[in-house]
Amino acid sequence: MRTIAKNTAIATAAFVAALGLSISSASATAQSTFTVSPGGNWSATSTNTELSVSGSVLTCDTSTASGTLQSGSGLAGDGIGSITGITFGSGDPGDCSFAGIDFDVTAANLPWALNVSGPNAGDPDAVDGSITGIKASISGTLCTATFEGSVTGLYNNTTHTLSLDGGGTLAATAANCLGLINVGNHASFTGDYVVTPAQTITVD
Structure with a gap:
């Protein structure tokens, strides 16, 4: 017993x-869930976008983006929004340049997905996130390249700014650029996009 x-x-x-x-x-x-307000259509502008590859930097005087965000509470972070359009430069000579050469930058594979992963450890007013599904090409004199992958960043609810920090998997998948860019080179994409109308994205 x-x-x-x-x-x-x-x-x-x-x-x-x-x-x-x-x-x-x-x-x-x-998984965390999130609340977005007001959501819906948005647009954003940056005046400091940079793409750094192997020590050379492509800069654009302006970049504009537009897309959609879900609205409400209990939202999953993956695919919480999308970028349906993005342009680099206004078409004027010198708007985008790399190693002293004027370049055109063209986005492809749209829409790109906007994802939120959680609160930012250093800023209580911000959430961390990423953009996935990116594909874009650059073309200039004697230089063309295509980049694919993801980028990381954060969204600040006080300044209503999406800041890209250079992280992620973005890399060259095709290149013919006098050895300045080679296939497999990591590309660091940075920039601060001010979003309108102002959006708020918080953890539930």
């Missing part, structure tokens, strides 16, 4: 421990 009771106690303890582990694991892997 003692043996049965002892075995039952051990089995019960093991079950409780396993249950606790399952609950902890589920909690640890639970």
Whole structure:
């Protein structure tokens, strides 16, 4: 009888421990949800976009983007919004230049996905996120290249600014650029896009 009771106690303890582990694991892997207000259509402008590749930097005097955001609470972070259009430069000579050469920059594979991953560790008014599905090409005298991948950044709810920080997987997938850019080179894309109408994105 003692043996049965002892075995039952051990089995019960093991079950409780396993249950606790399952609950902890589920909690640890639970995804945050977010609230977006007002959502809907948005546009944004940056005056400091840069694409840095192998020590050379392509700069554009202006870049404009537009897209949509979901609206409401309980929203998943992945695909919370999209970029449906983005341009670099206004078409005037010198708007975008790389190594002293004028360049055209063309976006492809639109829409690009806007994702939010959670609160920013250093700024309570900001959320971290990424842009995925990016594809864009640059073309100038004796130099063409195509870039694909993702970029990381944050959205600040006070300044209503999407700031890209140069992280992510963006890299050259095709290049013919006098050795300045080669296939596989990481591309660091930075810029601050001020969004209108002002959006608020918070963790639920």
